[in-house]
Amino acid sequence: MDDMKVINFMRLRTWATVLSLFLMLGSVASLAVKGINWGLDFTGGTLIELVYDQPVRTAEIRQQLSAAGYDDAVVQEFGSAEDILVRIPGNNPEMGTGVARVLGQNYDGAVEAVRVEFVGPQVGERLREQGGLGMLFAMLLITLYIAFRFQYKFSLGAILSLAHDVIFTLGIFALLGLQFDLTVMAAILAVIGYSLNDTIIVYDRIRENFRKLRKGDAVEVINVSLTQTLGRTLATSGTTLMVLFSLFLFGGEMIHNFALALIVGVGVGTYSSVYIASNMLIYMKISREDLIVPVKENQGEDEMP
Template structure:
């Protein structure tokens, strides 16, 4: 059975992408991000406790004392944990970890404690935003060099669409946005760019090989030619990320969720927006036709 792709489906998917992007921007502005301790500052403590005690037993006690922004990370050694929780506001003195975990009736040893101040958190947020900006600028420069600007604009818009959608999901759910999630956003940029470049490169080849073919048909043919490769790549990557999500535990949950959403939206936007926007901007085979050299020197 031969795979086919119609203009109506592609245009409808592009319209859905634009609507979702507008809604995502509105959600980000309305809800804002629930920044983690990496950006807001807090306390990091390493403790040693009875190895029979699990995270599900400690978490309710810690959340009752410090609120919901508490992270428990198991260290390599059994019974050793890294706790991350907000610093006390004002002059209030919070109860010690031994007092908070006393209902567990176990011995507790605090190995070390460090404080991440708000100034350090603000610096991390600034550096993270700068890293995201530099990555986008570098990608823009590469696309402008590799493709004609109309074709490059589709790939760039698809990248922006994917990043905004992932950030909007974290704003809507108020899941913690920390450095691992930011790393996932940067990884999504690279993954989505790969999909967009594969399709854009095929469009360019077809425009050169079949200059008389309408651009809409060229876009559909490029999607069909790369569809199986895109599905296999996205499917295997989603399986890996899903395994990381299910078995990686709480420390990797935000990273894996962001990657999972980014891969889905990246595949969708590369097929829809990445091909439709250049067509709407007037891309034709003339833009890739070799220019004749002047006869006079």
């Protein structure tokens, strides 16, 4: 321990607090002014299943629909490269025929719309409500778990860290006007899990060092703990981000927003484990007394002859 060079992370904690407040205010303002651009999974729309006589590329279909005025169309393969599913806002029974005609003009072969269905906004409202309730319920369980596993001060720091990560990620999507669909919802839940895992590892080392190190105040103990977990944090975040950037660049448009949400979430989650979760312990004046294991009053009496 004495030979290890301790990095003074908490030296920047005041600046980090100001930065976090600025990011939160900016994210909330972005959500209030621009709002979330809900995808068809939440707003409803028309589903059109098209069958081609030869394999086609979804990127080319997307370009053709955009040129024809269907800018918000979502195109994906539906079981095979010949079976294509197109989702477009609006409820028009003739839309399937119109889309097939537009695509047939740019294709040397046959294109047929075999299924046209409308998904109403009521389904989207249910998905929004259930998704939001799911995230709130998950955070409540996380709060109870950490309060039981560690101490209530740790619980408050962890939940603020998770809220910081989720709000910032949503703010980025609102600011850029990116579509928020079920894949992005899944990415947000994955961000909560990733950030929580990173925070618990840091918290576990902080608790261990509070009990093991006899010298140093809370700032010094937290700096030692963060230094000890730095290698693991960088390795985990680095390898995760490499995979996510590969998905973002080469995974195709269907998972583009999913990968972006995870990239933003993993990056801000690594930051928040240090400067939100750990920093909050100092603001709440964490001490060794908070983490002392209570000794039973009759523990030594049973051992007496």
